[in-house]
Amino acid sequence: MAKKNRMANEINAGSMADIAFLLLIFFLVTTTIAEDKGVLVKLPQWSEEPPPELKLNTRNVYSVLVNAQNQLLVRGDVMDIKDLKNNAKIFIANPQKLENMAESPKNAIISIKNDRGTKYQTYLEVYNELKSAYNELWEEAAMVKFGKNLDQLSNAQQQEIRNEIPLVLSEAEPTKFGEEK
Amino acid sequence: MSKFKKKQGNTTPGISTASLPDIVFMLLFFFMVVTKMRDTELMVKVNTPQASELTKLEKKTLVNFIFIGRPTDKFKAKFGTKPQIQLGDKYASVDDIPLFLAKHKASVPEGQRQSIISSLKIDNDVTMGIVGDLKTSLRKAGQLKINYSAKKRERTK
Structure with a gap:
């Protein structure tokens, strides 16, 4: 009697959907979709005329030179890339109001110059460190001013912070050292 | 029975x-x-560097891709090992950039043309000479928004 009953029963397909959903969710969680991400940069407008001679106070300029051996010269001193971000942050914010650092974040200018033989990896790392110096300063300013994280602020508030600490990054024409043959 | x-x-x-x-x-x-469709075959080896301050590329139609790297093994015999620029599905020089950008621009509706971004996929190992030339060419062509493609890493302390 029992045997007969089992034969007649259909396999319950109702739970099939649940199983499929489970699989779907599993794949959704585990798969990392290759995304296109990168460091966003705005290039300056091209102009044929030589740039106007600007009188800049040297205390406001943070010059970073990267040579063909991928070594850094920051304001005349050799520096390790690890120290670049914190050094740049101190320069821009100038918390102790030192004579040889930026008058205010508004006046600070970062200048990068590289050789033609500089490795792209090093260049991007330097650019990234300087950008992250600004990002961290913005985040700190957002915390102090509004008591919130930068990404929780409204666009106008973010703009306000960015106007207070503007990102000015100028790139000089590369010098012709170490060009690959 | x-x-x-x-x-x-x-x-x-x-x-x-x-x-x-x-x-x-x-x-x-x-x-x-x-699935991400790859419409072009890569003819150069591109291993992008790592960076922490990344921006996502949102609208794929507003992005054009420029690759720089050394030719892959398949093309080594013919083109050597010097870094090459790849536009679309062929090697190109910096002089071809304006035409390439103009072609892409034509495919974008007029109102959105100012938000076109060039995504530069450049190999770790390439020197800045060729990258600098590319940047100059992009500036001359009026393509000022660029995105150095990179992999995610944590910020340095």
């Missing part, structure tokens, strides 16, 4: 296939979402 006969009469009905289409559709959608 009678037992055997009964078995024959009561054959189990087949597994219901009513939900099969749902499952198949689900798989289909899943793969449609996940």
Whole structure:
């Protein structure tokens, strides 16, 4: 009697959907979709005329030179890339109001110059460190001013912070050292 | 004998296939979402560097890709090992950039043209000479928004 009953029963397909959903969710969680991400940069407008001679106070300029051996010269001193971000942050914010650092974040200018033989990896790392110096300063300013994280602020508030600490990054024409043959 | 006969009469009905289409559709959608179409074959080796301050590229139609790297093994014999620029599906020089950008621009609706971004996929190992030339060429062509493609890493302390 029992045997007969089992034969007649259909396999319950109702739970099939649940199983499929489970699989779907599993794949959704585990798969990392290759995304296109990168460091966003705005290039300056091209102009044929030589740039106007600007009188800049040297205390406001943070010059970073990267040579063909991928070594850094920051304001005349050799520096390790690890120290670049914190050094740049101190320069821009100038918390102790030192004579040889930026008058205010508004006046600070970062200048990068590289050789033609500089490795792209090093260049991007330097650019990234300087950008992250600004990002961290913005985040700190957002915390102090509004008591919130930068990404929780409204666009106008973010703009306000960015106007207070503007990102000015100028790139000089590369010098012709170490060009690959 | 009678037992055997009964078995024959009561054959189990087949597994219901009513939900099969749902499952198949689900798989289909899943793969449609996940799969990234590569419309061009890469002819240069590109291993992008790592960076922490990344911006996502949102609208794929507003992005054009420029690759720089050394030729892959397949093309080494013909083109050597010097870094090359790849536009679309062929090697190019910096002089071809304006035409390439103009072609892409023509495919974008007029109102959105100012938000076109050039995604530069450049190999770790390339020197800045060729990158600098490319940047100059992009500036001359008026393409000022660029994105150095990079992999995610944590910020340095």
